[in-house]
Amino acid sequence: MGLRQGPRPGPDELLVAGALSLGLHLEPEQVAAFRAYREEIARWSARVNLTALRDPEDIVRTGFLDSLGCLPLIPPEARRALDIGSGAGFPALPLKLLRPDLAFTLVEASRKKASFLHHMVRSLRLAEVRIIQRRAEALAGDPTEQGAYDLALARAVAPPPEQGRLVRPFLGAGGLFLLQVGPGPLDPDALDRLADLGFELARELPLPAALGRPGRRVLAMRRAEGRAGGECFT
Numbered sequence: 539m540g541l542r543q544g545p546r547p548g549p550d551e552l553l554v555a556g557a558l559s560l561g562l563h564l565e566p567e568q569v570a571a572f573r574a575y576r577e578e579i580a581r582w583s584a585r586v587n588l589t590a591l592r593d594p595e596d597i598v599r600t601g602f603l604d605s606l607g608c609l610p611l612i613p614p615e616a617r618r619a620l621d622i623g624s625g626a627g628f629p630a631l632p633l634k635l636l637r638p639d640l641a642f643t644l645v646e647a648s649r650k651k652a653s654f655l656h657h658m659v660r661s662l663r664l665a666e667v668r669i670i671q672r673r674a675e676a677l678a679g680d681p682t683e684q685g686a687y688d689l690a691l692a693r694a695v696a697p698p699p700e701q702g703r704l705v706r707p708f709l710g711a712g713g714l715f716l717l718q719v720g721p722g723p724l725d726p727d728a729l730d731r732l733a734d735l736g737f738e739l740a741r742e743l744p745l746p747a748a749l750g751r752p753g754r755r756v757l758a759m760r761r762a763e764g765r766a767g768g769e770c771f772t
């Protein structure tokens with residue numbers, strides 16, 4: 539049954555049903571954590587320009603479930619994850635709630651959004667989450683950050699090739715860049731530019747139509763072995 543059929547579900551029911559459509563069973567404590575997260579987004583959004591997502595259904599669908607759509611593509615052995623331009627925490631914090639073993643670094647240019655991220659990480663008692671208020675381009679100059687991650691995301695920060703350019707210095711050889719895209723084929727020029735950056739398509743996952751964003755897909759792009767990490771900013 540699709541999520542749009544029958545009586546209109548509340549946000550928690552929507553979350554649980556959407557997660558199930560992704561093959562994920564949420565425990566009651568996890569549902570409570572997402573509820574607390576949703577309520578804090580609503581509370582902060584009254585005074586800070588945090589996210590365009592305002593009503594509870596949008597936060598659940600476009601914030602939480604769309605972020606969780608990346609989960610099936612994250613290898614079990616992945617450990618160090620980077621989210622560039624996290625905004626209100628998407629996709630990093632929903633992923634962290636379901637994969638607490640991932641050590642996440644969130645890079646966010648905006649001071650107010652970084653404050654919200656600190657607040658949320660404290661409220662949800664999340665361990666091994668680092669928040670850096672800085673532009674990714676500047677952080678990429680730090681040798682300790684170069685090639686330091688198994689996995690990188692930059693949802694909605696820029697068009698796909700630009701996202702690739704942002705995440706690339708941080709990924710080790712064989713590291714994964716998860717790219718979330720809408721319906722329709724990716725522009726061949728964008729794929730060429732990603733290939734020029736050393737990314738090859740490893741897997742593609744269409745998100746279930748039940749999530750309410752038809753055609754939405756996640757592409758797992760692998761950083762080719764043996765490529766240098768820093769020259770894409772020259």
Ligand code: SAM
Pocket residue numbers: 589622623624625626627628629645646647648651672673674675692693694695
């Ligand atoms: N990723 C979140 C999402 O999907 O909801 C937020 C997307 S929002 C459109 C883009 C965010 O990226 C903003 O919070 C902005 O401050 C941040 N941002 C943009 N360029 C950035 C950069 N070069 N380095 C770090 N953060 C950046």
